[in-house]
Amino acid sequence: MKPKERSLSWTRTLYLLVALVLVSLAFILLSQGRHLQPLESAANTVLTPIQQAVHDATAGVGGWIDAIRRVNDLQEENRKLRAALDSVTSENVLYQEYQRENEQLRAMLKFQSARPEIKAVLASNIGGDPSGLLEILTIDRGTAAGIDIGMAVVSPGGILVGQISDVKADRATVLLITDVKSSIPVATQRMQVPGVVDGQWQKGGRLLMRHIPRDADVKDGDILLTSGLSGAFPKGIIVGQVSTAPQSDVQMEKEAEAYPLVQLNALEDVLVITSGAEK
């Protein structure tokens, strides 16, 4: 048996190819000028609930893959968690779900109570970057909810997630703190050592604290907080935790590896800080 093909005329294919290239280019130009916003909003009205449902249904899938990456950290974390959870005998799935929601709302309330000057908008994570080139989230709120480019985004518990990098009427893109384009002025909580935290995801890491003065006291486990120097992020927001203390006696500045305290891609909801950042 041998496959046999009925070929289509080359002219017809060429016309189609040129037509679709021109249509795509027209879409790009119109989209740049935001002339396609009504069309995109209409499509989003249909797609957002579907994306949200699929996102929620597959929320647990990432856990085991991330566990392979963080096996050393997790072994230690697992030992501590096992000790802490010995007293817990059984919990059903529904109870766990209610508990999770309850904890999230409590954390959100706690964060808002602790920082009353901060005004935030709650948004749901509905996806990421399909190409894998950028470490971003797509959220279901946009300019209609008061969101604008540059605003800080935190987890419901108040841990820094990233910054709004692009926005439309009902959607926005969050550039995560782990993306290489992210750079955040920070200070350690314990000794107030200043530095800058850069994303390292595309380089195979997570976070890197740079520009640490040579004689500064930075240790494993130090919590990193936003310093508020850039004006984009409110002061005192948790960014991450130092995982490897800097070891350099020859250079003027030191670097320390760090990691975010939440699994950024797996967040279901985030808070976009619309006001309260120190300008």
Added chain:
Amino acid sequence: MVYLAPVILFIAALVQSVVLPQAVPISVRPNFVVLLVVSVCLVEGLYDATIWGFVGGIMLDLMSGPAFPLGGNALILVLVALLSSMGQANPFHSMFFVPLVTIFGATVFYHIMTMGLLTATGRVEPAFVDNMLRVALPGALLNVILMPVAYSSMLWMSERIGRRVRVEW
């Protein structure tokens, strides 16, 4: 077979934009829409692949959020289809080698074009060298691994509902 494109591409785009980013927390991910477009091109021809590329690209654009301009992925995937049509020449008459080389080249091309588009539109400036080494090339190898499945499935579908017909000797 082109009538199946919206359904299959919708599922592929949904998996690629919603499931994979949270399921695979590392940068190396398969690109299902590119796999489909290249497979369709090699099995059904450039005409069908152009339509699959455009429809798949529009779906990815709509699901990606504001990071990508509408039409961006559509343009790139139409060009991916055009690039993949070179694989149809198949000078070695190989059913195995040509699809693998084609998908590798097409996936790398897709990532380069995406970075170029992001830079040109000023949305986000991607880190070119890091993305090539840690995203594009490993992603292309992953697509090479998945290509035999995608290509065989497309051949199977094509012989039943597509242009390709079996001839009994």
